[in-house]
Amino acid sequence: MFIKKQRLLTPGPTPLLPRALHAMMASDIHHRTQDFIKLYPQVLADLKHVYGTQGDVLITVSSGTGALEAAVSNFFSAGDKVIVLSAGKFGERWVELAKAFSLDATVLTAEYGDTVSPARVEAALKENPSAKGVFFQASETSTGAAHDVESIGKLCQAHGALCIVDAITGLGTMPLDIDGWGLDLVIGGSQKAFMIPPGLAFISVSPKAWAQGASATLPRLYFDLKKEKKMADKGESAWTPNVSLILALSESLKYIKDLGMDNLVANAQMLAHATRTAATTLGLELFAPNSPSSSVTAIKAPAGLDSSEIVKGFRNNFGAIIANGQGTMKGQIFRIAHLGYFDFADMFSLIAELELILHSKGVPVEFGKGVAAVQKIYAEAAFKKA
Amino acid sequence: MFIKKQRLLTPGPTPLLPRALHAMMASDIHHRTQDFIKLYPQVLADLKHVYGTQGDVLITVSSGTGALEAAVSNFFSAGDKVIVLSAGKFGERWVELAKAFSLDATVLTAEYGDTVSPARVEAALKENPSAKGVFFQASETSTGAAHDVESIGKLCQAHGALCIVDAITGLGTMPLDIDGWGLDLVIGGSQKAFMIPPGLAFISVSPKAWAQGASATLPRLYFDLKKEKKMADKGESAWTPNVSLILALSESLKYIKDLGMDNLVANAQMLAHATRTAATTLGLELFAPNSPSSSVTAIKAPAGLDSSEIVKGFRNNFGAIIANGQGTMKGQIFRIAHLGYFDFADMFSLIAELELILHSKGVPVEFGKGVAAVQKIYAEAAFKKA
Numbered sequence: 119m120f121i122k123k124q125r126l127l128t129p130g131p132t133p134l135l136p137r138a139l140h141a142m143m144a145s146d147i148h149h150r151t152q153d154f155i156k157l158y159p160q161v162l163a164d165l166k167h168v169y170g171t172q173g174d175v176l177i178t179v180s181s182g183t184g185a186l187e188a189a190v191s192n193f194f195s196a197g198d199k200v201i202v203l204s205a206g207k208f209g210e211r212w213v214e215l216a217k218a219f220s221l222d223a224t225v226l227t228a229e230y231g232d233t234v235s236p237a238r239v240e241a242a243l244k245e246n247p248s249a250k251g252v253f254f255q256a257s258e259t260s261t262g263a264a265h266d267v268e269s270i271g272k273l274c275q276a277h278g279a280l281c282i283v284d285a286i287t288g289l290g291t292m293p294l295d296i297d298g299w300g301l302d303l304v305i306g307g308s309q310k311a312f313m314i315p316p317g318l319a320f321i322s323v324s325p326k327a328w329a330q331g332a333s334a335t336l337p338r339l340y341f342d343l344k345k346e347k348k349m350a351d352k353g354e355s356a357w358t359p360n361v362s363l364i365l366a367l368s369e370s371l372k373y374i375k376d377l378g379m380d381n382l383v384a385n386a387q388m389l390a391h392a393t394r395t396a397a398t399t400l401g402l403e404l405f406a407p408n409s410p411s412s413s414v415t416a417i418k419a420p421a422g423l424d425s426s427e428i429v430k431g432f433r434n435n436f437g438a439i440i441a442n443g444q445g446t447m448k449g450q451i452f453r454i455a456h457l458g459y460f461d462f463a464d465m466f467s468l469i470a471e472l473e474l475i476l477h478s479k480g481v482p483v484e485f486g487k488g489v490a491a492v493q494k495i496y497a498e499a500a501f502k503k504a
Numbered sequence: 505m506f507i508k509k510q511r512l513l514t515p516g517p518t519p520l521l522p523r524a525l526h527a528m529m530a531s532d533i534h535h536r537t538q539d540f541i542k543l544y545p546q547v548l549a550d551l552k553h554v555y556g557t558q559g560d561v562l563i564t565v566s567s568g569t570g571a572l573e574a575a576v577s578n579f580f581s582a583g584d585k586v587i588v589l590s591a592g593k594f595g596e597r598w599v600e601l602a603k604a605f606s607l608d609a610t611v612l613t614a615e616y617g618d619t620v621s622p623a624r625v626e627a628a629l630k631e632n633p634s635a636k637g638v639f640f641q642a643s644e645t646s647t648g649a650a651h652d653v654e655s656i657g658k659l660c661q662a663h664g665a666l667c668i669v670d671a672i673t674g675l676g677t678m679p680l681d682i683d684g685w686g687l688d689l690v691i692g693g694s695q696k697a698f699m700i701p702p703g704l705a706f707i708s709v710s711p712k713a714w715a716q717g718a719s720a721t722l723p724r725l726y727f728d729l730k731k732e733k734k735m736a737d738k739g740e741s742a743w744t745p746n747v748s749l750i751l752a753l754s755e756s757l758k759y760i761k762d763l764g765m766d767n768l769v770a771n772a773q774m775l776a777h778a779t780r781t782a783a784t785t786l787g788l789e790l791f792a793p794n795s796p797s798s799s800v801t802a803i804k805a806p807a808g809l810d811s812s813e814i815v816k817g818f819r820n821n822f823g824a825i826i827a828n829g830q831g832t833m834k835g836q837i838f839r840i841a842h843l844g845y846f847d848f849a850d851m852f853s854l855i856a857e858l859e860l861i862l863h864s865k866g867v868p869v870e871f872g873k874g875v876a877a878v879q880k881i882y883a884e885a886a887f888k889k890a
Contacts (some may be wrong), residue, residue, distance in 0.1 A: 126532040130749065134532050142528050142748065145701040146520050147513040148825050179703055180726060181565050181743035187726045196723075218725040309744065314533040317565055317703050317746030337582075339604040340566060340573045357567035358695065360703030361517065362528065362748060439534050499785065 185319035203254035236269035256288025262416030263406035275300035431475035500504030508823030571705035614757030622655035642674025649792035661686035740765035817861035
């Protein structure tokens with residue numbers, strides 16, 4: 119028996135930034151005192167900095183789904199025409215939300231692993247000139263595919279529809295020019311590239327979204343963003359905040375600002391590139407080869423091998439928690455994450471472990487070949503720079 | 505300059521149980537793995553044990569207000585007739601929720617510091633035989649007054665209306681026989697008697713509530729309790745849970761179970777009794793003398809003294825954070841909390857500090873007189889038992 123350090127390497131929750139985790143120990147502060155009112159506006163300002171928008175960025179005490187709901191309930195009315203892109207489990211969540219809140223949704227679906235093209239979005243906007251919003255995922259975490267956010271954002275701008283982006287795994291893994299591309303509502307989550315535990319969600323709101331929201335009649339109170347904004351302007355939160363996670367976020371945002379959001383994105387992109395290269399070098403097939411996300415790489419299990427066996431192999435042999443497929447993709451694919459606090463050390467061991475697991479399952483593998491592919495990418499990127 | 509240990513002594517957030525706080529450091533587990541699925545059902549079972557109900561008890565990742573919203577959106581339809589008791593800032597939140605979700609609310613108000621009598625509730629139920637629910641606070645945290653939950657619960661039972669109790673500061677501070685008294689929805693919050701930071705809310709659901717919910721048409725997704733229940737039955741949460749707080753809750757529930765919920769309630773009641781006695785011994789007036797809550801005691805500032813000065817005195821001289829009045833009560837009252845992890849050591853120092861602060865503001869005080877009143881209560885209760 120060898121020591122197995124348990125490592126959480128999933129596309130959310132992600133590896134925790136130690137200093138952010140430790141900051142939670144100072145949770146005995148009250149949210150209506152100066153202790154908090156010194157902390158919260160700085161957190162909101164840093165979050166806005168990291169989002170890179172001139173619009174508002176607000177925090178909700180909820181999972182990401184709560185902020186997705188806020189994007190619906192604050193800016194739309196029952197019966198509003200909208201367009202929903204559905205290319206995976208999280209696209210299906212938008213569909214579910216649109217239904218729960220009685221929006222009149224035209225759903226553009228793509229096969230798992232694929233994405234909805236901007237051309238299809240444009241055609242749908244032309245067919246539905248009254249559409250008030252387009253909902254989609256920047257990165258569809260369940261399949262590892264990324265939408266063309268820039269093109270879709272610009273189409274929404276041209277057609278006057280709100281552009282609503284679930285960027286829960288997109289933020290910090292791909293460039294998102296929120297103001298330049300016309301992204302009106304951009305949702306993030308604490309347990310993703312923000313490197314802290316789950317429990318907080320974020321949403322940026324453009325002036326155009328606020329204007330549409332002024333006449334939106336869907337019922338809401340807990341997720342009332344106008345109320346949240348009013349309190350945020352006073353340095354407070356509308357409801358009792360999750361103080362422990364605000365403390366953690368304060369630390370992780372400092373880390374991300376010091377690193378630079380561009381570097382965080384570049385880091386994820388480089389790790390994603392290395393993972394794809396290693397996987398194909400080992401003869402494995404990518405699940406979303408045409409529009410791969412940099413937040414997570416979905417890899418097909420070799421023919422005849424259930425991907426659950428690979429996930430279990432990582433866990434049982436090496437203490438590494440990686441993601442299986444979700445829904446019908448379970449057993450078909452496994453997913454390696456890159457969002458947030460991931461580095462090349464994680465990669466070297468993960469690929470070495472993958473080689474050993476494949477070998478143990480009878481898949482022919484040349485030890486070190488996948489690792490060498492990652493090393494080559496590292497050497498080219500890092501030593502060239504130096 | 506003396507050392508001032510900062511002490512959080514407010515009616516929520518409350519003093520943190522150290523072992524629960526420390527448990528949050530183990531947050532790097534994934535909510536769809538066995539690590540979590542071993543943890544969560546035990547937490548739900550312990551929560552149910554502590555609630556003392558045969559019904560379901562579910563957890564939402566939100567502040568308490570989120571669970572209040574869930575109590576509205578899951579069990580009612582727009583236009584439903586309901587009765588809302590409003591005796592303080594939290595009663596006003598029920599009114600706000602009823603309005604946001606288009607319920608047809610008959611509002612029974614009481615002056616701050618007072619409560620709505622069961623007789624008034626009975627009259628309202630007779631006048632509104634179609635009323636589908638009665639909403640109120642067990643303990644109105646803003647005024648320190650407690651409603652007669654047993655009588656109101658039994659009236660709801662007799663009239664067939666759902667009984668919806670905001671027990672966010674009631675749980676763990678007063679007896680609540682959920683099943684015996686017919687309390688259909690009972691809401692709690694993590695940062696109260698549960699001794700952990702804010703970010704989780706709890707709601708018990710009776711079979712009668714589930715039955716009414718089956719035909720409820722208000723829109724909901726994030727707070728969809730049917731979905732939550734379905735996942736809870738599988739040992740999981742519907743959305744990504746706040747893992748750090750679930751870990752903390754697991755520890756605090758063990759502590760409360762070991763202590764006994766009855767003893768937690770008795771502890772709060774004894775501290776509340778001692779606080780009231782000390783306050784009146786010092787010549788101060790209680791804000792809710794007729795129906796005092798055991799979660800928090802609201803005390804009027806002496807004539808001519810702004811209660812903010814007392815609150816500041818605690819903070820600046822002794823590092824103790826106590827609560828001011830809320831809304832129009834700010835400056836009029838100060839509030840001493842008893843819910844959760846409070847003990848007699850807290851009381852002795854608080855009352856000694858109060859005596860010093862009053863003295864420093866020119867209020868005539870005999871040092872030690874209030875403390876002696878608390879000591880006497882302790883001696884009678886503890887040494888008699890021994």
